[in-house]
Amino acid sequence: MSTxxxxxxxxxxxxxxxxxxxxxxxxxQDLWNYIFPSLIFLVVMFFMRGAAVPGTDFSLGSRTLPSVxxxxxAFGGLVTLMxxxxxxxxxxxxxxxxxxPNGMLGYLVGKLVLVAGMTVASMLIVLVPSLFMLDGIALTSVTAWLTLAWVLVLGLVATLPLGAIFGSLFTNPRNAGVIMMPVMGLVAISGVFYPIQSFPEWLQGVAQVFPIYWLALGMRSALLPDELAAVEIGESWRHLETVGVLSAWAVAGLVLAPWVLRRMARRESGSSVAERRERAMRRVA
Incomplete structure (x- = not known):
């Protein structure tokens, strides 16, 4: 392939x-897929706003927004692309x-742009109403916006290749749903809806291996007041650790994804597609 x-x-x-x-x-249908999950998150955060983060008088709903x-x-990069x-x-x-010629490269670039655009749009649908609905969001400085930007970009680079890898492993999209259970399990232990310190230390350690915890922490560092860092692990936003873990996942994904995608593309043939279509038609019938 020439440059x-x-x-x-x-x-x-x-x-x-x-x-x-x-x-x-x-x-x-796409608009519904944008709006419906966003409405659920907004309703959840609205009812959580009366509760407080343990050890503070800060709204738990406001603390949940950046985690969401x-x-x-993470869901956009991992699940949507997969x-x-x-x-x-x-x-x-x-x-x-x-x-x-070079069709797989063009296809993959287009798909990455699509998923990244959908992810940003979904974020804005949640973020904009929340700025008016929730108190204490501190997205008022250039530093906060820059932090939001680098966490978003690095998070997408860390998760999109993983989504491509997972998507390449399944010939039946219905089987791809098995990834959802571990992803939801990681969400549950990553401090998205409740501070991670309430979990056993070994479970905190498991959560910190994966990108979801660090994406949520990075977003909290951008949107929440600095004093809220006191309720985090190490009483710090841990930006260096966030960059390190997300970069490690990004490097691993970028190394493995091209190899996995090439192997998947080599196995594709007219007969294999026809066989999968026939199986799909039998399921519908």
Missing amino acids: GSALYAARVGLRRGGLEVRHTFTNS LGMSV MSLALEREDGTLLRAKAI
Whole structure:
């Protein structure tokens, strides 16, 4: 693959991804997928705002907001991309991309742009109303916005390759749902809805191995007052550790994802797609 052809494929993927992001805002099903989960989170945080973070008088609902945003980034990178790849592998979209020179590169770039755009849109749907509904959100300085930006970008780079890897492992998108159980388990122990210090130390250690905890912590460091760091592990926002863990996951994903995707693409054929379609039709029937 020449550098020029790879760059052209990447540009095509960027344009395709941008078009698909715009298309999602004109599709009623996609709009529902944006709005419904966001409404659930907003309702949960509204009813949590009367409770206080243990040891403080700060609203638990306000503390939950940035954690939910971090969770949304993780879900976008891990689950949304995984399901999209699994579905389009079954319907033959990946096989068509494989048949075009550098088509897999353009397809993957477009899909990354689409999922990143959807993730940012979902975050804004939750964040903007919350700024008016919840008290104590400290997104009022350049530093806070910069922190929000680097946590978002690094979080996407850490999770999108993992989503691509998981999506490549399943030929049946219905089987991809098995990933949801461990992901939800990680959300439960990562301090998204309640401070992680309430869990046993060994469980805290498990949560800190994975990106969800660090994404939630990074978002809290951007949106919450500095004094709230006192209720975190080590009484600090731990920015260096956040960068380190998310970067480690990003490097691992970026190294493994191309290899896994190439192996998956080599196995794609017209007969395998036809077989999966036949199985899907039998399930519908």
